[in-house]
Amino acid sequence: MRHGRWTRPALLLLTLLFLVGCYQGRPKKKPPIHPNPNMDNTPRYEAQESSAFFEDGTTLRTPVEGTVARGSLHNDPIFYEGIDPRTGKPVEENPVPATMSSLKRGQERFDIYCSVCHGRVGDGKGIVIERGYTPPPTFHSELIRNYPDGHIFDVISNGIRNMPGYADQIPVEDRWDIVNYFRALERSQNADVADVPEELRDRLK
Numbered sequence: 001m002r003h004g005r006w007t008r009p010a011l012l013l014l015t016l017l018f019l020v021g022c023y024q025g026r027p028k029k030k031p032p033i034h035p036n037p038n039m040d041n042t043p044r045y046e047a048q049e050s051s052a053f054f055e056d057g058t059t060l061r062t063p064v065e066g067t068v069a070r071g072s073l074h075n076d077p078i079f080y081e082g083i084d085p086r087t088g089k090p091v092e093e094n095p096v097p098a099t100m101s102s103l104k105r106g107q108e109r110f111d112i113y114c115s116v117c118h119g120r121v122g123d124g125k126g127i128v129i130e131r132g133y134t135p136p137p138t139f140h141s142e143l144i145r146n147y148p149d150g151h152i153f154d155v156i157s158n159g160i161r162n163m164p165g166y167a168d169q170i171p172v173e174d175r176w177d178i179v180n181y182f183r184a185l186e187r188s189q190n191a192d193v194a195d196v197p198e199e200l201r202d203r204l205k
């Protein structure tokens with residue numbers, strides 16, 4: 001086969017490229033040659049860096065006063081605080097309907113967050129109490145049964161006397177689900193035959 005005019009230079013170029021490839025992969029002490037910088041190294045501030053431009057000397061800007069993140073406008077006192085804006089008192093009724101899914105979620109959250117102290121049935125005999133924590137009252141007293149839903153929500157959110165608040169651990173919607181389950185738990189421990197559907201009463205005998 002006859003070599004063309006460009007065969008030699010082409011081979012040479014390929015070899016060179018190959019060698020450059022090898023060279024690129026090695027650790028080097030000097031910074032690599034950067035023939036086309038584009039915008040690879042743009043002057044900018046790092047977070048927390050000081051700035052001579054702004055009066056307070058910081059690069060980080062604080063949001064304008066009254067700024068609210070999208071989806072964080074908590075302007076419904078019933079849902080977010082359990083407070084009736086007309087009376088300023090705890091709402092009587094849970095704003096979240098007691099659907100099956102709410103109750104299921106509430107049960108799961110109750111078992112995780114509350115049962116350790118209050119026990120799975122709310123009798124106040126949780127494992128933490130066995131180890132010496134201040135015993136909470138049973139949920140099945142006349143007094144607590146008559147508490148408005150908003151009060152239970154407030155206790156979960158802010159705690160009360162010896163009980164810590166759970167606002168940081170339990171999101172608002174979950175708190176209301178727990179309140180729904182809480183009410184179901186109370187009914188379950190204070191039911192009579194009339195609460196059982198007629199067709200199921202035979203099973204109790």
Ligand code: HEC
Binds near residue numbers: 133137161164166182
């Ligand atoms: C660390 C243990 C602990 C956990 C966890 C806990 N509680 Fe309590 N709770 C207490 C104690 C102790 C009291 C009694 C407070 C007092 O009167 O000093 C109490 C009281 C209450 C009361 C009665 C409040 C009143 O007004 O008398 C309710 C309702 C209640 N808890 C609900 C809950 C719910 C719902 C959860 C789960 C989200 C929960 N608690 C988690 C310890 C706990």
